[in-house]
Amino acid sequence: MAYMAVETGLLNAISNGIVTGSIVALGAIGLALVYDIGDVPNFAHGDLLTLGAYTALLVNKPGTVPGFGALATDTRGIGIGGMAFLFAVSFVGVLGIVYHLGGRRALKGGWWGIDAPPSVAVAVHVLAAAVVGVLVVTGTPSFLAALLFAVVVVGALVPLMESLVFRKFRAKDASVAMLLIASLAVAFIVRFGVQTIFGGEIRSYQVDTTIPFAGGQLDITFAKFFDFFVAGNGFSLAIRETRGGNEIPLATFSYSWIEVVAVVAIAAILGVAAYRWRTDTAGVIGGRLAAALAVVATVVVGGTALAPGAVPETAWYATRVRASPLRIGIILTALVMMGLLHYLLRATTLGKAMRATSDNRDLAMVRGINTRRVMMTVWIIAGLFGALAGVLLGFLFSNLSINLGFNLLLPMFAGVILGGINVYGAILGSYAVGLAMEVGIFAIPGLSATYRIPVAFVVLLVVLLVKPEGIVGGN
Amino acid sequence: MAVSDVVVSFALLVAIYGVLSLGLNVKFGHTGLLDFGHVGFFLVGAYTSALFVLPPDDPADFTNYVIGFGEIPLVGTWAFGIIVATILTGVIGGLVALPTIRLREDYLAITLLGISVIFQRVVQSESWLANGPDALRGYSPPFQGLFPIEPGTLVGAVAFSVVVFVVWAVATAALSLQRENDSRLPLDRIYAVTTFGLGTRAAGVLGSRFAVAGVAGLIAAVISAALLLAASLVLLVGALVSVYGWLVVLVAIGQHYADLDRRELALGVGFGTGLLVALLPLPIADRISVSIVGTLALLGALVYAYYHAITSYEWVADVKLTVVGLGAVWFVGIWYVLLPILGPLGSGSLSGVLGTLFRNVVWFLQFGSSAGIGYSIAVIGDVTVQLDYSRFQLALFLLSLGALYTVLEAAVQSPFGRVLRAIRNDEAVVKSLGKDPFVYKVQSMVIGSALGGFAGAMWAMYSQGLTFRTGAPETTFIALLIVFVGGVGNNKGVLLGAVLYWGFQQATTQLAGFFPPALRVNVLAFRLVVVGVLFLIVLYYMPDGLLGREEYSSGVGDS
Known part of the structure; x- marks a missing residue:
């Protein structure tokens, strides 16, 4: 039986768009929080991504970092001095993040939202810092350790922007234009600060991309083909990869139309039910999220249970999606991080304070909410998420340049403004922008990949001109 | 160069x-x-x-x-x-x-x-x-084909006199402004000479001082063109124009800082000298790490001393910007006049010292190119001069x-x-x-x-x-910086901002020359970090810039 040739198409562009959207969203979350609660349209946000991406090099390739190379044994190995340095920086980084939340009182548990003895709080913080330090040092030079290190360091550095720069300007009643220009100056400092240390050459991470998986080896950057077939008797999906010049099948899923209709119907019913059950509750899982989870769960369970079947020889429509485990991992990472953020915003005292401050800062202040702590939280989150996005971007592109983050600034702003300058809107907006970028490049003939960012921008321009308050609404 | x-x-x-x-x-x-x-x-x-x-x-x-x-x-x-x-x-x-x-x-x-x-x-x-x-x-670029200039030809003489016109007109306009202040120098007489008598006699006919300056520039241009065509007196014209330029610049500096008393002057000169000393490790130290650390430490000490002075002494705080300005002028003066002759001075050649001084004083002309006109001057020796395209x-x-x-x-x-x-x-x-x-x-x-x-x-x-x-x-950012440094909404301030920004750039470019080529990217990036920090300081402490917002008349009578 011959396997019919399948070309990539719109679906592939959409899947690329979701990957791009995930990275844009990770960056845009911080940008939106700072824009919304901190009132700073932060032009330095793109360069935070750059900062994160380059910070990871200290762990991933310590020998190539100028100055730090003296503590390294070779390109990737570090001596005892280097280990001590990495441990100290991670340790101080974690405690620094806590310190930003309210100085010494925060270290004694002031931000916990529950009453705990100060000694316990201090012990917990120190222990957490030590654990992070040990994880970084023992994990060196792995990619995950580098990621952790970058996230912690940038998370501790970024709030300094608020406390050293923007708070002072705000105290002088600076106009939005002033804050904008100040953020541009900060961007300059961050970007060329990175270049001062790392020089002009293009760098890359060294990552062991093969991981043990299901008894075999899996190269996570190696593309897998997901071929979708729509035929008279049903719908099929074949997962394949190229090995030694030949395409070999990995797995096949096939469904008759009755099965498809049944799964869709059950998913719809469960979704509506879940929505009714959870809507109008203030919990972590609201109506829309519950419905989405129910639909996803039904499709996954039904899809695996009804899988057996073969690929049809002819199909009305067949399309191929190229995706590597890395790309899927980026999507999943973004989803997990968004879940954590959602939990923080919905279920913790800090999150509630953030939402209250976002709605009305003066009212929140009157009600006794520590708006300064909220502000610092916002910047910490911006740093954490920004560094994560930067490192993932550097890994995905397999090279780091000084303009890495700045190039993503416009798509991030597009996503944020599209979403009406709030976190949830920004996530939605970022995916819209990511999809527009990839589908636009695919759909418009003669448009080279250099035009990704202009496409994102055109989307933003159209939205601004037609509906300046963003697609989600609000103010 | x-x-x-x-x-x-x-x-x-x-x-x-x-x-x-x-x-x-x-x-x-x-x-x-x-x-x-x-x-x-x-x-x-x-x-x-x-x-x-x-x-x-x-x-x-x-x-x-x-x-x-x-x-x-x-x-x-x-x-x-x-x-x-x-x-x-x-x-x-x-x-x-x-x-x-x-x-x-x-x-x-x-x-x-x-x-x-x-x-x-x-x-x-x-x-x-x-x-x-x-x-x-x-x-x-335009008219580059005319260069190097043939002084005996009409085209060459015209190109030369265009430059003379601009320099003469600008210098004369500046001088006419300085003439209004008290001065021990006979500025009125100099002005009368350099405007060819127009400044004192025909001012009423020509109207503004800028018209006078323009006409004076035109006359100077015609005279120099005639001199070039008749006798190829390139060096003579160049030296005259250069000296006139120096006169105006020095008088301007003198008048600008005339109000300072002795201790303020000393402070400004001290600041400029301190800056020079702080940069000394760069050319002197053998090891690159020593020179970087030494320079940064000395610069830090200088900035701290300045900060300490303006916060502790009221009389310093009153002239804090003037002092920096004077220090910068002093620094540039030493860089222009003194540093180039250190080399020949070290080797003890008098003709080398005088030659370098002469070359730097006659800024109007380019020396040492192959296409120029040769002269032989006592003590200094042979020089070739030309008016280059730049x-x-x-x-x-x-x-x-x-x-x-x-x-x-x-x-x-x-x-x-x-x-x-x-x-x-x-x-x-x-x-x-x-x-x-x-x-x-x-x-x-x-x-x-x-x-x-x-x-x-x-x-x-x-x-x-x-x-x-x-x-x-980045270019937009630099333009924005220039606008802010001089004064938002102040056109004169914008020009000042451009001078200051590029002065800083040129100075740091020269410094980067002391670093090994591999490190130059890092040094040039670091200076942009400094620019960013300075920009923040300007934004925060002087949001209206050095010259402030220009107060324009409302167009309504002041009654």
């Missing part, structure tokens, strides 16, 4: 960025439109003007561009190209403004940044348009800058300028008076963008090669 040549290339950049920043000042300073994409117009202007002077594309070679008007008479000239570039960028600025100008301040900034990025991407990726990601070269270009640039500045100042003080400032301050008031802010904002965008395009054309002439990096967003 003689020190004067460094100053000339510095002044060229000041002129270009002066025009660019004047454009941004029309938008942001006068009207309040925050254009983060100003560089887009710079890019379009540069490429447009270059395409007008390039010959038609030869498909056989490695460069590709869409069209080249260079061989069409009249159209294929710089004059035509620069006019088209200016008009085109103005039109584009207006078209961009039509849909976007109603947006909120922050949205407008993001949108305009995006538009400039699009311009840059188009130039970068469309290889048929203007050689894509590679540099667009193959054109020469000085001629500088004269053209300064003429353009002066003309644009004059027109802009007139516009700013006109009722039109008053409406723009009113829009910046409160749009509702403008509306209530029956003026539509939208129309004025679009007009402001047109004018500002056109100036950006003009500056782009100047950049095309200066750089003689364009890449898409010409449109890098």
Whole structure:
């Protein structure tokens, strides 16, 4: 039986768009929080991504970092001095993040939202810092350790922007234009600060991309083909990869139309039910999220249970999606991080304070909410998420340049403004922008990949001109 | 390269960025439109003007561009190209403004940044348009063919006298301003001589002092052209013009700091000397780490001492900026006069010392080139001098800058300028008076963008090669910095800002020369960090800049 040739198409562009959207969203979350609660349209946000991406090099390739190379044994190995340095920086980084939340009182548990003895709080913080330090040092030079290190360091550095720069300007009643220009100056400092240390050459991470998986080896950057077939008797999906010049099948899923209709119907019913059950509750899982989870769960369970079947020889429509485990991992990472953020915003005292401050800062202040702590939280989150996005971007592109983050600034702003300058809107907006970028490049003939960012921008321009308050609404 | 040549290339950049920043000042300073994409117009202007002077594309070679008007008479000239570039960028600025100008301040900034990025991407990726990601070269700046000058020919004499005209007119105008202050020098008599008697006798006929300066420059130009044609007296004319320039500069410095008492003067000189000492580890230390750490430590100590002084002593705080200014002037003076002769002084050659001094004093001419005219001077020995192209270009640039500045100042003080400032301050008031802010904002965008395009054309002439990096967003940032340093909405301040920014750039470029080539990227990046920090300091402590907002008369009587 011959396997019919399948070309990539719109679906592939959409899947690329979701990957791009995930990275844009990770960056845009911080940008939106700072824009919304901190009132700073932060032009330095793109360069935070750059900062994160380059910070990871200290762990991933310590020998190539100028100055730090003296503590390294070779390109990737570090001596005892280097280990001590990495441990100290991670340790101080974690405690620094806590310190930003309210100085010494925060270290004694002031931000916990529950009453705990100060000694316990201090012990917990120190222990957490030590654990992070040990994880970084023992994990060196792995990619995950580098990621952790970058996230912690940038998370501790970024709030300094608020406390050293923007708070002072705000105290002088600076106009939005002033804050904008100040953020541009900060961007300059961050970007060329990175270049001062790392020089002009293009760098890359060294990552062991093969991981043990299901008894075999899996190269996570190696593309897998997901071929979708729509035929008279049903719908099929074949997962394949190229090995030694030949395409070999990995797995096949096939469904008759009755099965498809049944799964869709059950998913719809469960979704509506879940929505009714959870809507109008203030919990972590609201109506829309519950419905989405129910639909996803039904499709996954039904899809695996009804899988057996073969690929049809002819199909009305067949399309191929190229995706590597890395790309899927980026999507999943973004989803997990968004879940954590959602939990923080919905279920913790800090999150509630953030939402209250976002709605009305003066009212929140009157009600006794520590708006300064909220502000610092916002910047910490911006740093954490920004560094994560930067490192993932550097890994995905397999090279780091000084303009890495700045190039993503416009798509991030597009996503944020599209979403009406709030976190949830920004996530939605970022995916819209990511999809527009990839589908636009695919759909418009003669448009080279250099035009990704202009496409994102055109989307933003159209939205601004037609509906300046963003697609989600609000103010 | 003689020190004067460094100053000339510095002044060229000041002129270009002066025009660019004047454009941004029309938008942001006068009207309040925050254009983060100003560089887009710079890019379009540069490429447009270059395409007008390039010959038609030869498909056989490695460069590709869409069209080249260079061989069409009249159209294929710089004059035509620069006019088209200016008009085109103005039109584009207006078209961009039509849909976007109603947006909120922050949205407008993001949108305009995006538009400039699009311009840059188009130039970068469309290889048929203007050689894509590679540099667009193959054109020469205006009148370069006349150089090196043949002093005996009419064309050469005219080119030479154009430069004389500009220098003489500028110096005379400056002198006429200084004449109003008290001075121990016989400035009135000098003024009478350098204006050929016009300044004292014909002032009433000619009207303003600027008209007098222009006519005096014209006379000087005619005389020098005659001298060149008759006797090829290049060195004599060059030396005369140079000395006149020095006189005006020194008198200006003297008058500017005349109010300082002894201890304030000493403090300023001490500050400049301290700066010089702080930089000493760079040329002296053998190991690069020692020189970096030493310099940074000494600079830190200097900054701390300055900070300590202005916070502890009231009399220092009163003159804190003046002291820095005087220190900078002192520093530049030592750099210009003293440092170049250290080498010959060390080897004990008197003729070397005098020769270097002479070369630096006669800044009007370039020394030591092969194409010049040879002279033999007592003690100094043989010299060859010529008027090089970059000085001629500088004269053209300064003429353009002066003309644009004059027109802009007139516009700013006109009722039109008053409406723009009113829009910046409160749009509702403008509306209530029956003026539509939208129309004025679009007009402001047109004018500002056109100036950006003009500056782009100047950049095309200066750089003689364009890449898409010409449109890098950093350039907008620098223009914004220049506007803020001098004073938002203050055209004179913009020029001062351009001088200060490029002075800093030139100084740090020279310092970077002390580092090994591998480290130069890092050093040049570090100076941009310093620029960013200085910008924040200016924004925070002096949001109105060094010169402050210009107070223009309201046009209503002061009764």
